[in-house]
Amino acid sequence: MSSSAFVELAGVTKRFGDLVVLRSVDLSVGEHQVVCLIGASGSGKSTLLRCVNLLERIEEGTIVVDGQTITNGKVDVNALRRKIGIVFQAYNLFPHMTVLHNVTLAPRKVLDLSRARAEASARELLKRIGLEDKADEYPDRLSGGQQQRVAIARALAMNPKLMLLDEITSALDPQLVAEVLSLVRSLTEEMGMTMIIATHEMSFAREIADKVCFLDAGVILEEGPPEQIFTAPQQERTREFLARIIEAGRL
Amino acid sequence: MHAFHEVLKAFFSPQSFRVALPDVWAGFQVNLKMMVVAEVLVLIFALAIAVIRGLPGRAAVPFRIVAIVYTDVFRGTPLILVAFLVGLGLPGLQLTVISSQSNFVYGITALTLVYTAYVTEVYRAGIESVHGSQRMAARSLGLSYWQALRYVVIPQAVRRVIPPLLNDFIGLQKDTALVAVIGVTEAALQAQNFSNKNFNFTSYVVAAVFFIFLTIPLARFTDHLIAQREMRERAQAV
Numbered sequence: 001m002s003s004s005a006f007v008e009l010a011g012v013t014k015r016f017g018d019l020v021v022l023r024s025v026d027l028s029v030g031e032h033q034v035v036c037l038i039g040a041s042g043s044g045k046s047t048l049l050r051c052v053n054l055l056e057r058i059e060e061g062t063i064v065v066d067g068q069t070i071t072n073g074k075v076d077v078n079a080l081r082r083k084i085g086i087v088f089q090a091y092n093l094f095p096h097m098t099v100l101h102n103v104t105l106a107p108r109k110v111l112d113l114s115r116a117r118a119e120a121s122a123r124e125l126l127k128r129i130g131l132e133d134k135a136d137e138y139p140d141r142l143s144g145g146q147q148q149r150v151a152i153a154r155a156l157a158m159n160p161k162l163m164l165l166d167e168i169t170s171a172l173d174p175q176l177v178a179e180v181l182s183l184v185r186s187l188t189e190e191m192g193m194t195m196i197i198a199t200h201e202m203s204f205a206r207e208i209a210d211k212v213c214f215l216d217a218g219v220i221l222e223e224g225p226p227e228q229i230f231t232a233p234q235q236e237r238t239r240e241f242l243a244r245i246i247e248a249g250r251l
Numbered sequence: 252m253h254a255f256h257e258v259l260k261a262f263f264s265p266q267s268f269r270v271a272l273p274d275v276w277a278g279f280q281v282n283l284k285m286m287v288v289a290e291v292l293v294l295i296f297a298l299a300i301a302v303i304r305g306l307p308g309r310a311a312v313p314f315r316i317v318a319i320v321y322t323d324v325f326r327g328t329p330l331i332l333v334a335f336l337v338g339l340g341l342p343g344l345q346l347t348v349i350s351s352q353s354n355f356v357y358g359i360t361a362l363t364l365v366y367t368a369y370v371t372e373v374y375r376a377g378i379e380s381v382h383g384s385q386r387m388a389a390r391s392l393g394l395s396y397w398q399a400l401r402y403v404v405i406p407q408a409v410r411r412v413i414p415p416l417l418n419d420f421i422g423l424q425k426d427t428a429l430v431a432v433i434g435v436t437e438a439a440l441q442a443q444n445f446s447n448k449n450f451n452f453t454s455y456v457v458a459a460v461f462f463i464f465l466t467i468p469l470a471r472f473t474d475h476l477i478a479q480r481e482m483r484e485r486a487q488a489v
Contacts, residue, residue, distance in 0.1 A: 053391055055387060055391060078393050081391055084391075086391045088384065092388035094385065094388070094389075094403055094407075096407050096410060105392070105402060109394060109398050110392065110393040110398070154392070155392070158392060158393060
């Protein structure tokens with residue numbers, strides 16, 4: 001493993017009671033790298049993401065982010081999360097706040113930016129995602145795709161060094177998926193954002209990922225460049241999974 | 252016909268209505284003052300206790316226990332007993348500050364103690380109704396536990412519980428009359444004084460009218476809020 005990895009998981013095990021969700025997972029994500037996690041629902045993709053920003057505590061193993069071991073219990077959780085943006089499947093926007101307020105809340109309260117500065121950069125961000133005219137709307141007035149783009153902007157407003165995307169298109173109508181994915185694409189192309197993406201969108205993973213990891217029952221069964229995983233998978237389980245996906249018309 | 256006439260005279264005498272009105276009105280202003288002060292105190296204390304009850308972790312166990320015992324005790328005790336304990340008991344202690352307050356202050360204290368317990372439960376239900384993913388989203392942006400509570404959870408919780416909160420306040424408004432038992436000269440006590448002197452019950456009706464006129468707008472406003480929310484939720488479900 002390269003020493004310049006931005007995120008490094010070693011022997012990570014996570015249990016919920018008797019259920020082992022992650023089983024001694026090793027994963028290395030370099031700076032500016034995009035890693036896609038694929039696998040069936042319940043294979044541990046979301047949990048893995050949540051462990052990286054300590055929304056979940058792990059039982060065994062270590063996670064290093066940006067040169068700092070975050071799993072020894074001494075880390076400042078809030079400081080860590082400032083560096084890591086996460087976007088959820090269900091958007092989780094704050095329904096009682098306008099779009100602008102959603103995006104400026106953390107910069108103002110966590111980074112102590114003045115309202116004027118936070119709003120100026122938030123409007124800039126909203127402009128980039130094509131939603132500047134929705135700044136004063138409430139989330140429930142927006143389509144799912146628009147809400148998810150706002151959620152991405154909200155995470156970006158903290159200038160994170162790492163973005164975690166947790167099945168961000170799974171709750172969207174098919175025609176809304178494209179607008180969200182093209183935004184994610186621009187993050188890699190324009191900003192070189194380091195990202196870990198849990199996704200069911202295989203063609204998207206194939207196009208955007210530097211590395212694809214196939215999770216099965218809490219284990220990274222196979223990892224490699226997208227070409228290899230999608231065209232010449234080594235493991236039987238990976239082949240089965242991809243066959244099912246192709247059957248469902250998603251690749 | 253005779254009986255009906257007697258009823259009218261005893262409860263709805265225009266003459267007595269006019270005579271009783273000024274005193275009962277003076278008393279009712281005391282009710283209004285107690286109500287406003289108690290409601291403000293209840294809103295603040297109840298929120299604090301609801302937050303304490305929701306604190307996570309083992310370190311917070313003693314605080315949670317105190318909060319639970321408090322709500323259990325004061326939700327379970329009839330207000331009239333709390334009023335006696337506070338209004339008659341505290342002066343008997345002969346402590347400098349605690350024992351030398353007016354009945355008005357004791358009345359407010361009793362009302363606040365009891366209604367804080369009710370309203371704590373209302374707030375708590377509201378806080379628990381905010382989905383965990385909201386807190387998670389806030390925390391994942393780097394907000395602290397308290398910031399997530401302050402900016403994300405509580406504002407949503409409070410909006411949701413405004414109708415039941417107003418219902419409790421309707422109860423509190425009426426119960427200000429109960430503290431007459433510790434000698435607060437409010438509307439009910441004034442009405443009783445008039446009634447005792449004149450052998451006529453119209454004064455009670457006068458007091459009742461004041462309370463009804465205060466309650467109806469609040470009740471309608473609560474209905475309006477509930478209807479509004481139902482409309483919104485139906486609109487969202489489409």
